[in-house]
């Protein structure tokens with residue numbers, strides 16, 4: 001078999017066999033296929049697509065390019081289940097949902113990512129906790145999942161290494177936005193954690209990877225078909241990203257919001273709706289609950305009893321964070337020296353948000369990256385973000401800016417104001433959750 005013959009077949013619109021896909025993926029991993037050949041392959045898929053069996057084969061072969069976690073010897077006594085989001089602004093759902101599902105009896109080995117571009121990353125949020133180790137070895141990771149029920153860590157070199165090389169070449173050859181390739185890329189990494197069930201959150205809107213509902217549906221149905229085809233019970237819920245999800249954006253700011261959510265101090269209604277919808281999916285898919293009502297009751301119970309918060313605290317400590325983080329988080333999370341309200345130039349209802357630009361405000365404050373190698377400032381960000389439909393004036397700010405210094409706070413306030421559109425009348429609100437595909 002030759003790589004160029006496989007590229008030619010895909011270029012000419014043929015359906016590849018499992019053997020051809022396995023050969024090509026092996027070549028990506030061991031370097032026998034050149035960067036130029038990987039790029040040509042990606043471009044052929046971009047134009048000609050892939051049938052479902054090809055997508056399943058690509059996903060499984062990329063997953064098997066590295067370690068696939070095996071849980072057989074752990075006698076967990078509960079299902080292994082996870083959630084993944086295609087990425088957004090102010091999306092702190094994983095921080096709460098992992099401990100909530102663990103408190104209901106699930107085991108959640110969550111491999112999370114860093115923020116890139118305008119989107120935030122779960123790992124960066126956890127790195128605002130002193131001592132939290134996002135890169136334990138896999139044996140420790142599995143032990144913590146067994147003991148605590150959940151561990152949230154970063155991608156390791158052993159999980160789906162073929163995707164690492166493939167993605168970096170797609171990134172510079174305009175071939176990221178191909179639904180078969182995105183499907184295989186996301187699922188090869190997720191499924192390498194040895195999952196039985198997966199709830200996907202596919203964002204839609206101006207702050208999402210897929211901006212139109214139509215494209216989001218196509219990605220959601222591809223992911224559902226491929227993951228189920230690979231033997232993992234999966235649903236995909238399409239949720240709104242036409243504005244920030246919660247009250248905060250940034251790293252320590254979102255960590256604070258998550259702790260306040262888990263401890264019942266405050267739950268932003270949009271964030272709560274998405275968190276509960278996805279957690280309910282996880283309980284249904286994994287068989288922990290037989291109906292939505294039962295799932296909801298279990299989740300409310302672990303929130304009200306403090307059990308989910310307690311598991312969050314245990315996970316933080318097991319991964320190297322302070323043992324009293326949950327009680328004394330205010331003393332541990334970094335604080336920005338300047339905290340400043342931003343008021344609209346004239347009063348009005350917030351009618352629209354450029355969510356991408358809002359995410360970029362956090363980046364320009366230093367809380368996100370423009371280059372994967374950048375260091376970030378965990379203290380900076382936004383809080384008290386006014387959702388669409390809020391009347392903002394001299395009393396109600398658009399948000400509070402948390403900045404390293406006054407100069408960057410003032411620059412960010414200009415960008416923040418430019419990211420929202422005001423109207424004189426109350427605007428219609430988009431749904432927060434559109435639909436779930438199973």
Ligand code: URA
Pocket residue numbers: 167176181182183185186
């Ligand atoms: N996220 C991934 O992990 N892979 C893609 O291809 C796109 C988004």
